[in-house]
Amino acid sequence: MTQTFLLLPGDGIGPEVTEQARRVLDVVAPDLKFSEGLFGGASYDVHGVPLTDEVLNQARQSDAILMGAVGGPKWAKVARNLRPEMGLLKLRKELDVYANLRPAFCFPALADASSLKREFVEGLDIMIVRELTSGVYFGEPRGIDDLGNGERKGYDNACYTSSEIRRVARVAFEIAKGRKGKGGAYPGVTSTDKSNVMESGVLWREEVTKLHQEEFANEPLDHILADAMAMQLVKKPKDVNVILADNLFGDILSDEASQLTGSIGMLPSAALGEPGTPGLYEPVHGSAPDIAGKGLANPCAAILSAEMALRWSLDRADAADRIWNAVGKALEDGARTADLGGSMSTAQMGDAIIAAL
Numbered sequence: 088m089t090q091t092f093l094l095l096p097g098d099g100i101g102p103e104v105t106e107q108a109r110r111v112l113d114v115v116a117p118d119l120k121f122s123e124g125l126f127g128g129a130s131y132d133v134h135g136v137p138l139t140d141e142v143l144n145q146a147r148q149s150d151a152i153l154m155g156a157v158g159g160p161k162w163a164k165v166a167r168n169l170r171p172e173m174g175l176l177k178l179r180k181e182l183d184v185y186a187n188l189r190p191a192f193c194f195p196a197l198a199d200a201s202s203l204k205r206e207f208v209e210g211l212d213i214m215i216v217r218e219l220t221s222g223v224y225f226g227e228p229r230g231i232d233d234l235g236n237g238e239r240k241g242y243d244n245a246c247y248t249s250s251e252i253r254r255v256a257r258v259a260f261e262i263a264k265g266r267k268g269k270g271g272a273y274p275g276v277t278s279t280d281k282s283n284v285m286e287s288g289v290l291w292r293e294e295v296t297k298l299h300q301e302e303f304a305n306e307p308l309d310h311i312l313a314d315a316m317a318m319q320l321v322k323k324p325k326d327v328n329v330i331l332a333d334n335l336f337g338d339i340l341s342d343e344a345s346q347l348t349g350s351i352g353m354l355p356s357a358a359l360g361e362p363g364t365p366g367l368y369e370p371v372h373g374s375a376p377d378i379a380g381k382g383l384a385n386p387c388a389a390i391l392s393a394e395m396a397l398r399w400s401l402d403r404a405d406a407a408d409r410i411w412n413a414v415g416k417a418l419e420d421g422a423r424t425a426d427l428g429g430s431m432s433t434a435q436m437g438d439a440i441i442a443a444l
């Protein structure tokens with residue numbers, strides 16, 4: 088049966104990097120049926136909203152969606168609920184893609200590209216499982232109130248229900264089962280929270296512990312405070328295997344982990360819901376307004392996000408392996424964009440990966 092693939096290039100470097108991912112997919116999966124939609128600021132400029140019902144329906148009917156990135160200074164003054172980033176939160180929520188897999192893998196050729204010494208990152212292979220559709224990015228009430236005395240109060244609500252915690256924790260445990268032997272001091276799932284100061288963190292730790300006892304008692308589980316994990320990631324990152332994190336901590340820890348791999352331009356992600364529902368794939372990075380339109384962006388994160396789509400949504404592990412190996416080979420052969428210390432353009436990096444397929 089024909090598989091359908093929706094491209095949402097978005098803003099800033101989004102269109103530049105997704106174009107390269109599309110070129111790679113055209114080679115390894117030429118039978119995919121592609122469609123494309125406006126999303127984020129690009130959609131706001133035309134339709135006045137960052138996500139139209141039409142694009143949302145298109146996404147619902149697709150087998151996989153590849154998003155570039157959204158947002159940028161151009162839309163800084165737009166009403167908050169119409170900002171590009173709000174369109175992304177809505178898309179994630181509507182698709183109910185609650186489990187966000189963010190692998191931080193250091194390709195051997197990039198062991199010297201990290202800001203950490205080679206010995207700390209060579210062989211690094213971490214999987215971050217981030218809760219994506221709840222937590223403080225979605226909690227109500229939220230707002231900015233005028234207190235009437237020249238003071239204003241801004242507030243968000245960090246909240247989780249037990250089922251929201253359990254379903255993403257289950258994904259983390261299942262993933263850890265397939266990743267035995269990785270990590271050191273933290274060999275299985277390491278759940279992060281701030282249970283020392285947050286009620287939602289207390290519930291997070293209790294629910295993860297309960298689920299572990301009920302369903303995964305033979306798998307290793309550690310708990311660590313999220314700030315201590317941030318430290319661990321730059322102290323001895325290879326000690327860690329699977330990190331389970333809420334929406335906010337997972338967002339921050341994955342940007343931090345990206346630097347261990349050489350660049351944020353290397354980190355892909357998969358956002359998954361229940362089996363049989365479309366997955367949403369996107370680089371971990373944003374729209375990088377500082378380099379947008381200059382052909383400087385590293386397309387690897389977008390290309391590897393396409394790789395994850397083939398593997399996790401489209402059941403095409405062979406095609407995914409081809410991409411994975413080609414990225415590794417292109418890097419081995421010296422292909423580098425500026426973020427990795429090289430001088431290749433976005434398109435040249437795409438060319439190098441396609442040549443290595």
Ligand SMILES: NC(=O)C1=CN([C@@H]2O[C@H](COP(=O)(O)OP(=O)(O)OC[C@H]3O[C@@H](n4cnc5c(N)ncnc54)[C@H](O)[C@@H]3O)[C@@H](O)[C@H]2O)C=CC1
Pocket residue numbers: 100104155156157158159160172175351352353369370371372373374375376377378383384385386388426
């Ligand atoms: N999923 C999404 O759509 C995301 C959107 N954003 C949005 O993107 C905008 C910019 O956010 P920032 O905090 O600047 O984060 P960013 O990830 O866009 O950029 C941070 C730094 O990394 C560099 N960078 C990012 N991707 C790169 C790539 N592929 N190749 C080379 N260098 C790369 C940028 O040039 C910049 O110096 C904001 O509007 C933000 O809300 C941020 C993160 C994720």
Ligand SMILES: CC(C)CC(=O)C(=O)O
Pocket residue numbers: 172173175176224338371
């Ligand atoms: C809109 C933001 C929450 C996007 C982001 O930083 C991310 O998901 O990594």
Ligand SMILES: [Mg+2]
Pocket residue numbers: 338339342371
């Ligand atoms: Mg982020």
